[in-house]
Amino acid sequence: MKTKDWFTDWFNTSYYHILYKERNDSEAQLFMKNITDLLRLDTATHILDLPCGKGRHAVFLNSLGYTVTGKDLSENSIEAAKPFENETLNFKVHDMRQPLSKTYDAIFNLFTSFGYFEADIEDLLILENIKKGLKKDGFFVFDFLNARLVKENLVSNEIKIVEGIHFNITREITQDFIVKNISFFANGKQHAYTERVKYLDEEKMSYYLNKVGFKIVHTFGDYHLNPFQPAHSNRLILVAK
Ligand SMILES: C[S@@+](CC[C@H](N)C(=O)[O-])C[C@H]1O[C@@H](n2cnc3c(N)ncnc32)[C@H](O)[C@@H]1O
Structure with a gap:
């Protein structure tokens, strides 16, 4: 019998949210403001936050005027996000290994929400789903840890x-x-x-993104959007089209 994947269990517990309760939401909001300004996303933009957790980025993006959908595998997190729903903000349980049923102007994968799977083919499958889930000229924003650091x-x-x-x-x-x-x-x-998060550095991520047909248009190293410096940056942030 196959045991459940670790990410299905752990992210669905209350203990996960207790351990990480001090994560910096003001920094997350600053990042969302900076990235939406940089990409000049107007308020007609429909953004998919995948995976959204309890919706901290999605709720803030919606407050900036965007139509936002948040999707996550964790039923408990989606239940916690649901009370924030309105006409232009909705949340759904979804496994990112499954194809998306709609297309979006932008898809955001935030706060190290990738690299959980054993085989590279599963990482590529998710990126393919994201590529197919984007409208023409849509943006993919990928925010991961800096593995080298x-x-x-x-x-x-x-x-x-x-x-x-x-x-x-x-x-x-x-x-x-x-x-x-x-x-x-x-x-x-x-x-x-x-x-367990895969050791994905800039080189490997660029390889993945190119392989599914993305072109990287920006690389940043933190939420202030400073340039990526492999030995110093806290984050690896890639924007692809
Ligand atoms: C590190 S958390 C980040 C969540 C959110 N982006 C945030 O910043 O609060 C990673 C999230 O990925 C979700 N997740 C893990 N595997 C998933 C999958 N296969 N499909 C969709 N979501 C998944 C987890 O439930 C968890 O909420």
Whole structure:
């Protein structure tokens, strides 16, 4: 019997949201403002936020005047996002390995929401779905960690205490993956999860994007849209058409 994929389980738990509750939403909003200004997206633009989590970027983009659809595999996250829906903002459960049923003016893949799968062919399948889900001249915005920086500054052991839970975190780089093991005791039992993100650097991502027919039009290294510097940038942000 095939066990469930780690990303189906972990991202659907309340513990995932507790561990990452301090993520910087003002920085995420600054990024959305900067990128939509740079791409000169007008308010007739329909943006797909894939995957959207609980909708933090989607809700903000909608407040800027865009029509936004947010899709995510996690049923619990979509349920948490649903109350924010309005005429120009909607959320749906969707697995990004499945084709999209509509086309969009722009598709955003934000905050390291890629590289979860074992085989390169699955990564390529997702990018193909995204390419086919874009209207002519539509933009794909890809926001990922800078794998080299993560590798060179790897914190192999860490304890984070959030809402009284002691999260014991270990990190390692295996041949192709950045692996984070998270264990903790909560609600009367011990839990253990693993986050596994493929070691995708600029070269490999460019190869992927070219292979499915994208052309990279911008490369940035942070949410202020400074140029990407492989040894220093926090993020790898690619814009492709
Ligand atoms: C790191 S979170 C980022 C979510 C959101 N972009 C944000 O910034 O809050 C990654 C998200 O990917 C979703 N995910 C993982 N595998 C997926 C898949 N196959 N299809 C759709 N969503 C997926 C998870 O449920 C999770 O919400």
